[in-house]
Amino acid sequence: MxxxxxxxxxxxxxxxxxxxxxxxxxxxxxxxxxxxxxxxxxxxxxxxxxxxxxxxxxxxxxxxxxxxxxxxxxxxxxxxxxxxxxxxxxxxxxxxxxxxxxxxxxxxxxxxxxxxxxxxxxxxxxxxxxxxxxxxxxxxxxxxxxxxxxxxxxxxxxxxxxxxxxxxxxxxxxxxxxxxxxxxxxxxxxxxxxxxxxxxxxxxxxxxxxxxxxxxxxxxxxxxxxxxxxxxxxxxxxxxxxxKSEPFPSTEAINRVSPYSSSPVRIAVARDRAFNFYYQDNLDLLQQLGAELVFWSPLEDAALPKDVQGMYFGGGFPEVFAQQLVENSSVRNAVKTAIFQGMPTVAECGGLMYLCEQIIDFEGKSWSMAGVLPTSAVMGGRLTLGYRRAVALQDNLLVKAGTTVYGHEFHRSDLTLTPIQPLFKTYRYDCDENMGCEGWGLPANIHASYVHLHWGERGEIPQQFLKECRKLASI
Incomplete structure (x- = not known):
């Protein structure tokens, strides 16, 4: 009960x-x-x-x-x-x-x-x-x-x-x-x-x-x-x-995953006041698959964690802490350098905004970000909200072309430029309304999207991410 x-x-x-x-x-x-x-x-x-x-x-x-x-x-x-x-x-x-x-x-x-x-x-x-x-x-x-x-x-x-x-x-x-x-x-x-x-x-x-x-x-x-x-x-x-909690009728386990047999791969997970939107199940799956999660702060830390083979930026409120993110220029530059040198990186919503050239806040002031994506995130009054059915348009860091995933959007920013080769074609979950194409997969080692994904029964998603991270670790 x-x-x-x-x-x-x-x-x-x-x-x-x-x-x-x-x-x-x-x-x-x-x-x-x-x-x-x-x-x-x-x-x-x-x-x-x-x-x-x-x-x-x-x-x-x-x-x-x-x-x-x-x-x-x-x-x-x-x-x-x-x-x-x-x-x-x-x-x-x-x-x-x-x-x-x-x-x-x-x-x-x-x-x-x-x-x-x-x-x-x-x-x-x-x-x-x-x-x-x-x-x-x-x-x-x-x-x-x-x-x-x-x-x-x-x-x-x-x-x-x-x-x-x-x-x-x-x-x-x-x-x-x-x-x-x-x-x-x-x-x-x-x-x-x-x-x-x-x-x-x-x-x-x-x-x-x-x-x-x-x-x-x-x-x-x-x-x-x-x-x-x-x-x-x-x-x-x-x-x-x-x-009072009582035993719930047993159900067959979904998404049984086994740790990778080689040494753990280290993933830098951004977690501070600016980036804190993570499903605990996603983090658990990474650990079950053999990842060592290294939590760090793009706001406070002077450098990226050492010896990491991947980065994970969740959602959050980078627009609220834009000035502090700007002032930590050494970390922004380190993130950009790591990505252009091939580090696999997942960035959802607020994480995507951090990888943009700029965030333009509600007052119209521009703040320089990591500069990985050739676009800017502009805060506005319109709320984008709802479940999405997303179909992958190309092989990318997390899924293969043609794969359908279900996610959720919740943001008040829009991008000034859309990607030439988007990750997804998206639809409203409850109907066939086309919500357009979105998501950045260039360079090929990034997955940057407004769509939040829960990996709970899709163990192939973190498996694919860690597979790419281990390629970097073997170099």
Whole structure:
């Protein structure tokens, strides 16, 4: 058993409720494993800061339904309690199924008034896949009696979903709480938590969501306040049995990989305030395949790590730290030199921006970057967001021509020039809408793309990367 924290929509306080539960459990010295539905990088950072354990993403678009089950089974069994934070509203997903192809309905069909709806990759989908109960977080700041209609609607919408209870968030007063309880009483739906409106618990955000943990010097104080809140606002007597981790039905392991027989290859992984968007499963796979990960900072370090045969730049916020990146000219030059001398390099989103000639920030100011790619990244107001089906147009550092991969885009920058020989032709995941060509594969030892990839069940991707790195090591 474990518990899914879901919201009736985005912005109701799922992350606050999740962190409050995690902080209170950790204060009690409980070993807890957390999971996050969807492709998000930042919420898992907060989970890990509280629990001390990497949060795992559960995303059947980026991986598969089988991988989601296997990932949950493998990691939940190593802890006393397990908690899954949902994404958006409970039933907010995408149309289509990986198994049925783009636009296919697959098994995630729900008939409402005779019409077929789909919620693939939604919180509800994950709850069904893992057979887990759901706690529904409701923002009560602008309602009283209507809370019953919301709770009843969510409980009855899909009978396969087990709503274990609700958490009432942003309750204004004792009188307000009394009205909410009176309205919910006929439903006999347990109230598992009540969070009053909090003025001293705020996590700052910016253009791509919450500000990451590494940039919040007061984060530990905030987590302590959340733990204080969690000690008193939840019905722990009924919550703890729901959170208790129990053996999940065994599933066949996806993507069994074996370490390469030769000596380990060293990969320089950029990880600091500017570059910190990594799926833990990707890093784990590299290590399982025999890579030694050397974490370093393009912001702070004076040079590249020594004796490395590959580089990995994840996403992040290079635009926020552009001045500091510019000032570290020795590292920018070292990165450029290493790439032009043939070092295999993976750069996703923010990493791609770092390899450009310039980043032009929201105020229009230009900042020189590594200068590997003959283009500039320009920050703008338009958000590019969504799952992508990407078809490789050429053999490249990670995949062969014609290979289809599934990824996710989430950025507010665009490039001034597009590549002459792009890596991918991309489509929206839930339809055949052509999203254009993107990704840089020249020089041939780089893979620079806005599309974030989860390698969970695609072990051939890190295998191919490390194969190229070992070629450099043998020279």
């Amino acid at each position: 474990a518990l899914v924290i879901a919201g009736e929509r985005s912005g109701v306080g799922k992350t606050t409720v999740t962190l409050t539960l995690l902080a209170s459990l950790r204060r009690r010295d409980r070993l807890v494993q957390s999971f996050k539905v969807g492709p998000d990088y930042i919420d898992p950072m907060f989970h890990q800061h509280v629990t001390g354990r990497p949060c795992r993403n559960l995303d059947p678009v980026l991986t598969s339904e089988a991988y989601v089950q296997q990932c949950f089974a493998r990691h939940s069994q190593l802890s006393e309690y397990a908690l899954v934070e949902g994404v958006m509203g409970l039933f907010d997903g995408v149309k289509g199924s990986r198994d049925e192809g783009v636009g296919g309905a697959g098994e995630e069909e729900l008939l409402i008034n005779g019409q077929c709806l789909t919620d693939f990759a939604s919180t509800a989908h994950i709850a069904r896949l893992l057979d887990l109960p759901v706690v529904l977080v409701i923002d009560c700041s602008r309602l009283s009696g209507s809370v019953a209609a919301i709770a009843h609607g969510y409980r009855s919408f899909d009978p396969r979903i087990k709503i274990a209870g609700v958490v009432l968030n942003r309750v204004g007063s004792d009188r307000h709480l009394s009205l909410l309880k009176d309205s919910l009483e006929p439903l006999q739906l347990p109230i598992l938590g009540v969070l009053r409106r909090q003025d001293n618990i705020t996590i700052p955000d910016r253009h791509l969501g919450l500000v990451p943990t590494a940039e919040l010097p007061e984060l530990n104080a905030l987590i302590n306040r959340l733990a204080d809140l969690g000690d008193t606002c939840f019905d722990w007597q009924n919550l703890l049995p729901l959170l």
